[in-house]
Amino acid sequence: MAAGKVKRSDLPRFLEAAKAAGYDVFAPARAPEGWSFAPYEGGAVDLDGYLLTTLSAKALALPQLEAFLAYDGNDGRLVGADESKRLVFGVRPCDARALALVDKVYLSRGFRDPHYLSRRDNTVLIVSACHQPAPTCFCTSVGGGPADAAGADVMAYKSGDELLLDATSSKGEEFLKAAKLEKASDAALKKTKAACAKVADTMAPLWELEALRPILYKNFDAPAWEELAARCVSCGACTFVCPSCHCFDVADEGKHGRGSRLRFWDACTQSRFTLHASGHNPRARKGQRYRQRVLHKFYYFHENWGENLCVGCGRCVVACPVNVDIREAVTAVAAGK
Amino acid sequence: MAPGMKNAALVEKPLLPQPATLEKVVVETDAADLKSFYLKFVDGSRWPYLPGQFAELSLYGYGEAPIGMASSPTEGDHLMFTVFNTGGKVTRALHRLAPGATVGLRGPLGNTWPLERLRGRNVAVIGGGFAFTTQRALIKYILANRADFGELTVVYGARSPGALLYKPELAEWEKSPALTLHLTVDKGDATWTGREGFVPTVVEEEKLPPADAIALICGPPIMIKFTLPVMDRLGWRPEQIYTSLEMRMKCGVGMCGRCNVGPRYVCVDGPVFSFAELSKLPPEY
């Protein structure tokens, strides 16, 4: 399907049209913490000021808190899945790629999570290709890129005073068809894609990842793990801002026999993550936990699903209160330190 | 490794427990810290399961606990779980239940004991303490399909006579020609006339033969730590020895991310692993 175009000044109209068509529309907006995906309330979207949201788009598929089951005495029923149609505009390629990776965990181990599945099925992702990286971006080091379409339904490119919208999935095609946009010129699309490719060229990969990956695992006992983690404070900031972290905890909350079973974000960096009821804790030390985090991102997930779980968005590097840096960690451990 | 048998309801709604009625409670140990729960599904359904698998036992308002299935599918409609009261929210609440209560079950989860490798071979079951539960399931299964398996040798030990599980069955097995049972306790009491000694010592004394045999070991880490070198001296290879790992679990279906040992998730790739497999995984369990 040919790409469509929207004048940048017409973007509000485009988003309002989606709302009128029944979509809950989310777009990047300034927030006290930086940028966030907020319900679109009208007005311009600052496409040039916006780089990356503080929290990733993950919350739209995997909310921080979800009551997935309601119980009354011994009777428990699954809470109805959220089937609302949603359009998320302005997701970054790293965010979209991360969701496609998390899909593998929630949908294809032989079990299907109905809540996650419903949210993903009913959400259209319009991914804003990156025309410049943030200083902490390293997507090109982990198999991604500024115009990577993995996980995207529609790719949006800046092209002069226009936005070019190119469908990259059947869901995206369906959405653009209904939007009835003017056709974009092939030349314009080619030009803007080339501009993004140039951006990728400025982001030299930090590592030769495929060769380095098995070395990370081979150096399982490297002293670097404890040293790198010595400054870690075992909070969950890195995990919670990460677009591909997907671990959760479960707890029941109720009164007088009536309540909900809750699912909420959890972090392997925290000391109680693997604490057994007996008191035994296989990952009692920070170095063990940090190693788990890095190896999961760069090795274990790849062993299971063939792709790198870290998407190089750099949010963890920015969020860490004490400057633990995953880029540095991978380099140090691979060097056998 | 035979994959676990899946329950269709679980595939579509992996986090929804199925209600079961508690039909019978048996206090297994003198200290009453272990109880066996006999459960039957409220809607009369049956699970397709095999020895080695586990389930999440759910009590609304408290939470869930992953417990190995101690019954064999050859025993009939009941599912039996032997639960240790850890003092935590869920197991404490389970221990307060009386027959007639409802317990939610999610499962069957995990993989099974390596039955296709056991068929036609000699089987050595080595268990300690209350890790013996899924091994009971296997023993009952083998006894019900006796011709399919070679010699069955069981070494089972507990701290004291009062701590032994399944005492009536142990008494039967001691007399049965279908298996050889070596029972032992760390320390006997006034009435104990049986053997005294740690499980690793008994394994060494009985010289369990590795020829054409598979061993299944479950017990506290210290028991396993001292038993493996004995097995090695007797000529057993790591690919002949299986164990069942315990981990902190929440979802039991490979999603919540907390039960991994390296790239393997204990709830879906395990809990049964051979020591050959474990030797390739990080020692984080």
Next chain:
Amino acid sequence: MAVEDEIRAKARELLASGEAEVVVGFVEGTLPLTARPALVKDAADADRLVWNRCCTPGLARYVLEYIRDRRKRRDFDAAKARKVAVVAKPCDARALVTYIQENQFGPGDVYIIGVNCAPMVDRNKVLAAVGAYRVEGADVDGDEVVVATTDGGEERLPLGDYVDASCAACTRLEPPLADVVLGEKAAPAAEDPYARVREHEARGSDERWAWVVEEVGRCIRCYACRQVCPACYCEECFAEQRNPAWIGPATAEEDLIAFHLVRVFHTAGRCVECGECERACPMDIPLRVLSEKLVKDVKEKFGYVAGVNPEEAPPLATYKPDDSNEGFL
């Protein structure tokens, strides 16, 4: 000799002589205007230590963690244990005093390399002003922040306008307890440490509540604030107990309010105003308004300042018949 050189020399001396088995200090970070904690065990590594206007992370907690961890080791011999040395800003030194007051360790367990402080730079404010993606590197040079931009240019900002919020309100620039004090004394940046609190106090009761609910409503329960806070060192936090469950585990509004209000009250009379909670929060929640309000209240009601005198006991851990009853009766 610059303070940084003095720190390195002292660290080298302590490690080489064996008086200390570790020095907790700062090393250069991987991001512009960032220094980060490090545990140096080798005298040869002392030259990695830095001291500059980016040294915001709190180091006191690492001292406590180190001492607690080594006590738990099977081969730990208290008789052979050597000191834990630490580069201590005044707020870090105050935190160490609270640990001594609360019997976490004794004064002889630590060697405090005190440093007279000056307000640290607010790196996020600098990045926001210049544009995060334009910053190639940055440095504090005298009273200016010098930013090298990606287009090869340079921007100079007056440091005074880009000072960290907690540092800007700080009136205690000298460590209350130290084995040695380095650096020149500086005048406090602020005359009134309670400016932000007064702004909050000026709001009516309903307005205050609405403000708190809105701000903590962004919380994602990452616990960064708690993990960096010197006062929060419980092995099991009330917020994570499930047996009993005092509050819910996640981001329901009532739980966010309860978590932050209860946590700040647990730090009342113990908060050393380091500002790490607010700096660590990924959601930019103005936590210091809550904690400084309690600092002010404790000062006014009990005449007490946290972490100044190791012989003192915190007011909320002691009872005196003439304690203020304001608010109770």
